[in-house]
Amino acid sequence: ALDKNITLLDFATGTGTFLLEAFRKALEPISKNSVNYNPKVLIDKFCGFEFLIAPYTIAHLKISQSFKEEFNSPLNDDESLKIALTNTLYSKSISKEQNDQNTLFTLIDLTKEFKKAQKIKEEQILIITGNPPYSGASSNKGLYEDEIKISYGLEPSKANLNNEQKKWISSYFKEKSKQNTSTFKAIYEKHKLENEKNSKVMLDDYVKFIRFAQSKIDSQESGIFAFISNNSFLDNPTFRGMRYSLMQSFDKIYILNLHGDTRKKEKAPDGSKDDNVFDIMQGVSINIFIKQNSKAKNTNIYYHDLYGKRKDKYEFLYENDLNSIKWTLVKNNEPFYLFLPQNNDLLEEYNKGISVKDIFMLSSVGIASSKDAILISTNNKKLEQQVYNFYNEFDKKYIKEIAYKPFDTQKIYYDIKKVERPRIDIMEHFLGYENIGLIYDRGTNLKEISNLFISSKVIDKHLVGANSYVSPLYLYPTTRSKKFLKKENPNFNEENFTSKIENFKESFRTFIDELYKEKFSPEDILGYIYAVLFHKIYREKYLDFLKIDFPKIPFTKDKNTFKNLSKLGLKLVNLHLLKNDELDFNVGEALFKDIKNKNFKIQKIKYNKDVKELFINESLYFNKVSPEIYEFKIGGYAVLDKYLKSHKEEDIDHKHFTLIIQTLDETLKIQDEISKINLS
Structure with a gap:
């Protein structure tokens, strides 16, 4: 028989794909010939929220059709699916008028839909699932922002508020009076994340949806939150407060990182192509958070990487479940509370440096x-x-x-x-x-x-x-x-x-x-300091830590080593300030392919690595530009390519561009010298 205690909410239903699959999975163990086969029992137990009228309508039609043709249990006129046309992030204080302003459709009784959603939010829900929206900029400005601030926006070392502070915060969400607002702001300012200049990333919609689900499960003795989302919250340092907060709510956290971020140009460990499972640029992960009846003292975080071609990822997901995946236990993840493994011995060594x-x-x-x-x-x-x-x-x-x-x-x-x-x-x-x-x-x-x-x-x-x-x-x-x-x-x-x-x-x-x-x-x-930061071994060895925090500088105990690195570093400083005359003037000379057609405009950029020539149009090129020079990056971009693209359709200052090429050439030489010196 179906377990009547299982309740489920898809908080971002869309066209009902996840919700329909949930119905299928719940019914899978029961034969259609069994007297216990009754799909309609689930109608009141499996719910969905969708904000847009088109996918909301499709979800109703698709799942209703499945009840008729697939489950052999057509819905009667007085029976309906528990999918509400509402915004998951709306609270009780959102009025009917505000709800009306967010849709062009008036054929549906939105007040009724809104009340239906609020009733669902008050019920016990064992499982919350979905694929929340993520786009960088929130489509729900003003919604759930204070909830994010006072949870995910707190520095982990300051996040354990006392009872008096919790009381004030609770009062604020009940009534945003002048006194409550002032106290709320004071508490937040005292405990907020330190050294954060990009905290707006935490207001992405998927973060708000996660906070909604966490808050709901916090109000219950137990629950499961399983979703697929943007994977940047796993290791972005700005999200440390979010990760810490989630660890306070859940006993077990499973992260299946599907990677596939085209902006990071991710590749599989063997160097092969790494595809996204969706037609999007942002990498994603499947995340399963479990809260048991009594919260354990420590949260266990289990992690697994999945790289490769899209079809191979699909096959892996189809063939495996929670028990068959070889999980890695994430240990000692302070101070950033990362949801992925680190080399802790190396971290201890890195932390001896000075930030x-x-x-x-x-x-x-x-x-x-x-x-x-x-x-x-x-x-x-x-x-x-x-x-x-x-x-x-x-x-x-x-x-x-x-x-x-x-x-x-x-x-x-x-x-x-x-x-x-x-x-x-x-x-x-x-x-x-x-x-x-x-x-x-x-x-x-x-x-x-x-x-x-x-x-x-x-x-x-x-x-x-x-x-x-x-x-x-x-x-x-x-x-x-x-x-x-x-x-x-x-x-x-x-x-x-x-x-x-x-x-x-x-x-x-x-x-x-x-x-x-x-x-x-x-x-x-x-x-x-500058020499250390350009030391190849330093950059490679501590890559995982440099990716999440301000650089930490190891200071050698040997005075001569300090002096040698300092000398080379100052050479590099002056070089990057374009004050160094020790350049190879044979590199990067500006030449015309056709002297009858002298064109200085940056138009069609083309690099030929075989002959080491960089063209900015059909006529003008720069010679002896090695692949190492052409590919040299500062700020994540190849310097030469970025410069040319930033000045496209402008006349090039060829003397300055030649100087940049020669500077990068000399940078590579000095960097090699620096990297030969042992930092210990």
């Missing part, structure tokens, strides 16, 4: 103008035209140089009233002052580390990644920096702050001085 966030006093993400097409341009004249056309005003004093892309300096109209996020606290130390900034990103989705660079100018947020950080080597005596230093150290004497000071934390400077028994200059130390 760049613990080296510099002042750091920040780069400038985000939000109006690049208006406020940034390749030259002063175009910039003036853009700004004047949009604002009907222009003042040339605001024109500044910005490191927009690697080796691609552009002009920005740096009026902090017009630039959305000017990051003036940091950028002022590059405006009118000589300075060097170390550029890095927090983690990367790429299969190799390339999100590191250097700059002497203000930088764009996307210089080397989604959130490019800059740590200036020096701080200058500005009003803002004095205020910052006073806040950091109450004993700070601003009267003595009359010239530049190094931007190293006092604890780090003490560590360096005591380790080497010698006073190295800020440039010497920066040179060492």
Whole structure:
């Protein structure tokens, strides 16, 4: 007989594919000839939510048809499937009027559908399943955002709120009064994730749907949540609060990572092609979360990778179940609570290094103008035209140089009233002052580390990644920096702050001085750090950790090793600032294939690796560009290809482009020298 205690909700029903399969699986063990065969028992037990009228209608038709033809139990006129036309994320406070505003259809009694959905949400549901929407930007702005903030948005080390705080939060969700709102914000600000500049990724719809399901199962003694989704929540550092929260709710977590992310250019371990199981770019995973009657002290996380061709993945999924898959137990996953395995011995070694966030006093993400097409341009004249056309005003004093892309300096109209996020606290130390900034990103989705660079100018947020950080080597005596230093150290004497000071934390400077028994200059130390970051063995060995956090720098105990790396690192710093004259001038020369047809416009980019020629159109090419030079990446992109595509249909500055080619050629040589040195 069917177990009447089994209840199921597909929270993103779509056209009913998952829900129909659930009916089939539940009925599978029972013969149609059995007296216990009664599919209609499941009608009240298996539910679905769908927001769009077309898939909602198809789901009803498809499953009703299956009851008639496949299950031999046609539905009567007074019988209907428990699929509600509603938004899963709607709460009780959503009124009928708001519900009406979200659909063009009035033929269905939406109030009735809404009440049906709310009733389902109040019932005990053993299994929640589905394929929630994921698109990067939420289609449900304003919904479930506070729920995400106060759960997934908390730093794991601060996430265990006391009873008084929980009481305030509960009050806030019941009534968003001025007092409750103020207290809610204060609690969140005190406990929120640290060093996060891209927390908006947690407002993706699939994250909201996961939180909905988790919250529902939290209210019950037990439950199963099984779904397929975007797999970025498995290891993205921003999602550490989410992973920690899920671990507090579930006893067992099974992750079958289907990979297939075309943006990461994922490949199988043997180098063969790795396909997505869907016709999408984003990698996906099947996730099964289990809560038993009494929550165990520790959560067991089981993980398995599935790479390969789509048909092979389908075969694997068809032939295997939870018990037949060879799971890997994920251990010791702090501080990021990753849902995938790590080499813990190597992690312990890596953690002995010092994070760049613990080296510099002042750091920040780069400038985000939000109006690049208006406020940034390749030259002063175009910039003036853009700004004047949009604002009907222009003042040339605001024109500044910005490191927009690697080796691609552009002009920005740096009026902090017009630039959305000017990051003036940091950028002022590059405006009118000589300075060097170390550029890095927090983690990367790429299969190799390339999100590191250097700059002497203000930088764009996307210089080397989604959130490019800059740590200036020096701080200058500005009003803002004095205020910052006073806040950091109450004993700070601003009267003595009359010239530049190094931007190293006092604890780090003490560590360096005591380790080497010698006073190295800020440039010497920066040179060492930059050398380590470009060390091939360092990048390869610690790849898994560099992908999820700010870089940690191992400091050798040998003073001579420090000096040798520092010297090479400073060479690399000057090279990347385009200040090095020790270049191979035979590399990257601009030549015309046909001197009668001299064309400087970047049009059709073509690279011939056999003869090492890089064409920008049918006429002009650059010679002796080796594959290593052409493929060299900074910020996840091949530098030369990115530069050319960014300036397509413009006349090329061939001297500058030649300099970039020669710089990359020399970078490879210095990187080889650096990589020969043992870091220990």
